[in-house]
Amino acid sequence: MRDRIEELSAAFTKFPGIGPRQAKRFVYHLLSAAPQERARLADLVLNLSNDIRQCTLCMRFAQTNSETLCLYCADTSRDNSLLMIVEKDQDLAAVERAGAYKGRYFVLGGVLTLSGKGAIRERDLVRVVERRAAAGLSEIVLALSATSEGEHTADRVREILTPLRGPMTLTELGRGLSTGSELEYADSPTLSAALRNRKET
Ligand SMILES: [Zn+2]
Structure with a gap:
């Protein structure tokens, strides 16, 4: 046995x-x-x-009433002109806790390491950005951790977005977040400030 x-x-x-x-x-x-x-x-x-289901738009895992969309994606009062890209579900939760963002989300589901490990939801990202673009998206906010892996992942995301962007603005969080810090652990005032101070990239 x-x-x-x-x-x-x-x-x-x-x-x-x-x-x-x-x-x-x-x-x-x-x-x-x-x-x-x-x-x-x-x-x-x-x-x-x-x-628990995986939302087909933001790709986070959530208890959902509707068949395919989570609470945030189904909420018609949220701002369709903004799409924030985060690494993982816990980061999205941290941004929601901070209460300073009312746009849409996309969860990459991981990071890419410098040694070539890890995976992100590349195909879903393209699908969602194209769909959001048709629905009035005008700014994509890269909200990745201020770590070397986060930056490496951000580079890849920029690469993917370049042919899709058109006139859209691409911004990243202001460095109120200290180097090496993960979004998940940032406190609400820091996150809110980083969001307010976001800059074009
Ligand atoms: Zn969703």
């Missing part, structure tokens, strides 16, 4: 930032938890794909 403790630990080590020792701590925590708590967690994991 396979060792369940080892098996579950190995599954946790696939999580971002989790090493073998932390993975073991999770497993022992679960073992000491009440059976109902374990069952609830198992149920949440099992039902993730039932309750």
